[in-house]
Amino acid sequence: MPAPIDFYFDFTSPYGYIFAQHIDDLAARHGRSTVWHPFLLGMAFKTTGAVALPEIPLKGEYALRDIQRSARFMGVPYRHPTRFPLPTQNAARSFYWLQDRHGALAKPFALACLRALFVEDRDISSPAVVLDVAAAVGVDRAALEQALADPAVKDRLRSETEAAIARGVFGSPFTFIDGEPFWGGDRMPQIERWLATGGF
Amino acid sequence: MPAPIDFYFDFTSPYGYIFAQHIDDLAARHGRSTVWHPFLLGMAFKTTGAVALPEIPLKGEYALRDIQRSARFMGVPYRHPTRFPLPTQNAARSFYWLQDRHGALAKPFALACLRALFVEDRDISSPAVVLDVAAAVGVDRAALEQALADPAVKDRLRSETEAAIARGVFGSPFTFIDGEPFWGGDRMPQIERWLATGGF
Numbered sequence: 001m002p003a004p005i006d007f008y009f010d011f012t013s014p015y016g017y018i019f020a021q022h023i024d025d026l027a028a029r030h031g032r033s034t035v036w037h038p039f040l041l042g043m044a045f046k047t048t049g050a051v052a053l054p055e056i057p058l059k060g061e062y063a064l065r066d067i068q069r070s071a072r073f074m075g076v077p078y079r080h081p082t083r084f085p086l087p088t089q090n091a092a093r094s095f096y097w098l099q100d101r102h103g104a105l106a107k108p109f110a111l112a113c114l115r116a117l118f119v120e121d122r123d124i125s126s127p128a129v130v131l132d133v134a135a136a137v138g139v140d141r142a143a144l145e146q147a148l149a150d151p152a153v154k155d156r157l158r159s160e161t162e163a164a165i166a167r168g169v170f171g172s173p174f175t176f177i178d179g180e181p182f183w184g185g186d187r188m189p190q191i192e193r194w195l196a197t198g199g200f
Numbered sequence: 201m202p203a204p205i206d207f208y209f210d211f212t213s214p215y216g217y218i219f220a221q222h223i224d225d226l227a228a229r230h231g232r233s234t235v236w237h238p239f240l241l242g243m244a245f246k247t248t249g250a251v252a253l254p255e256i257p258l259k260g261e262y263a264l265r266d267i268q269r270s271a272r273f274m275g276v277p278y279r280h281p282t283r284f285p286l287p288t289q290n291a292a293r294s295f296y297w298l299q300d301r302h303g304a305l306a307k308p309f310a311l312a313c314l315r316a317l318f319v320e321d322r323d324i325s326s327p328a329v330v331l332d333v334a335a336a337v338g339v340d341r342a343a344l345e346q347a348l349a350d351p352a353v354k355d356r357l358r359s360e361t362e363a364a365i366a367r368g369v370f371g372s373p374f375t376f377i378d379g380e381p382f383w384g385g386d387r388m389p390q391i392e393r394w395l396a397t398g399g400f
Binding site for chain 1: 244247251261270272273365368383387400
């Protein structure tokens with residue numbers, strides 16, 4: 001059984017959202033499973049000196065256009081969020097808490113969160129919105145609300161983010177296949193060939 | 201007759217080099233010509249605040265790996281230059297001087313310069329190397345040597361670079377199709393579809 005594909009993303013990354021709609025199907029076509037790793041891109045940006053796309057002259061304007069064109073190209077619905085980028089701690093902490101306790105709900109929750117932000121224009125930085133999204137996919141709202149106040153849950157996300165950066169992750173989405181790193185959803189053609197051929 | 205495709209690149213950009221091997225064939229498949237626009241990426245970086253890839257923690261190491269993998273993926277020979285990045289004024293000034301006086305030699309010269317840097321590991325920041333490369337494709341070496349000292353030739357590159365930045369160019373390669381901007385060689389699948397369908 002080949003190793004799973006590691007998929008890193010920040011919940012506020014449009015390119016991460018677009019890629020998340022395809023990565024599991026892509027992996028399955030090659031007999032692979034995936035492990036999803038939400039992390040805080042802002043912490044990685046402190047290492048690389050990067051700043052959020054909308055703040056960059058020229059590149060920020062281009063990115064807004066490219067994101068929407070890339071979504072159309074990939075057949076993914078997209079509505080640029082009113083609040084963008086936004087803090088994603090609550091969504092990411094919820095994901096790891098779910099993964100540890102109700103594993104089968106973690107990916108459906110993540111996809112619902114991404115949809116809430118990038119299709120429904122809901123502010124997923126808000127704990128109340130995250131709890132609503134979680135409840136709608138079958139999560140015990142009260143238990144998750146309690147978890148979000150737990151220092152251990154906060155520590156979990158911090159150490160996951162530190163581990164991602166230590167592994168070389170500096171952007172979203174970021175994928176590892178048998179140790180080979182691929183930054184960006186636009187590496188999908190290379191990822192496909194890598195999976196088909198075992199490397200090139 | 202559809203409008204030509206505008207292709208912007210810096211001679212020290214590996215992704216620009218890889219893309220340059222394909223852009224004219226790609227355009228021709230869709231009945232298009234191309235206009236090549238070398239420019240100075242460093243001037244664009246002053247606008248965006250970007251720094252050269254090798255200086256960026258995590259991203260720099262990734263880029264080196266990604267460049268070589270992308271070259272293999274695209275079937276393009278690549279040897280990472282000993283001196284990288286390097287100043288490209290002499291190559292770019294020569295290009296525009298050729299384009300104005302001996303238009304048919306401009307692209308062969310550009311391709312030979314890129315090959316000198318990214319296959320033969322020659323230092324194309326050196327005027328002598330640029331003159332050698334030019335002479336090998338049939339350029340009058342003495343006339344070009346004289347041109348490289350001409351303030352008008354320097355001004356030409358500066359204004360071409362300013363015009364590129366004014367148009368929104370902030371990276372290499374950068375392509376416009378009927379006004380639609382595409383940054384990066386990894387946008388080739390989108391470019392193909394755009395040319396085939398007239399937009400999506």
